[in-house]
Amino acid sequence: MTRSSSGRHQERHEAHWIEWLTGIVAAALVAVMLGWIGWEAFTRKATPPDLSVTVLTTARTGSGYRVTFDIYNTATTTAAAVTVNGRLSEGGRVIEESQVIFDYVAAESKSTGAILFENDPAGRTVDIRAGGYTDP
Incomplete structure (x- = not known):
């Protein structure tokens, strides 16, 4: 924990729970999007223009x-x-x-x-x- 020169402000080095939740949600979204793009790339058949x-x-x-x-x-x-x-x-x-x-x-x-x-x-x-x- 650090204090400012005035002594009123305090910082903690541990991450707040909302930071962990935001990171987990963002990582999950990226993983899902990469999985979906990979699935489409390997399973979708290219058909000529109709x-x-x-x-x-x-x-x-x-x-x-x-x-x-x-x-x-x-x-x-x-x-x-x-x-x-x-x-x-x-x-x-x-x-x-x-x-x-x-x-x-x-x-x-x-x-x-x-x-x-x-x-x-x-x-x-x-x-x-x-x-x-x-x-x-």
């Missing part, structure tokens, strides 16, 4: 129409340079095509994007799908 597209909304813009969509990757592998193709057709005849490229769509995630058309998609068939990707 991309699907869901159309969300269509809105008029200043120069045409914007069709907003979500692209999902349900696989355990990330897809890079993902090309999404949009086709606007009527009566089996293609009126307009457009595409957008995502830098990547992470594994087990979704991204949102939009395809821009000059023609109004109302009353026409809008087909938006993933056209390809590369391995990162």
Whole structure:
């Protein structure tokens, strides 16, 4: 035990019980996280990207129409340079095509994007799908 020059302050060299409890809890959390990461690394199988597209909304813009969509990757592998193709057709005849490229769509995630058309998609068939990707 030490005393300050004024004699009022005292310090103990033994750790307080809350310090021990905090250290034990932190060590347990680190051990659990390392175990979980190790388990995932050895048991999870890598599957190639599995991309699907869901159309969300269509809105008029200043120069045409914007069709907003979500692209999902349900696989355990990330897809890079993902090309999404949009086709606007009527009566089996293609009126307009457009595409957008995502830098990547992470594994087990979704991204949102939009395809821009000059023609109004109302009353026409809008087909938006993933056209390809590369391995990162």
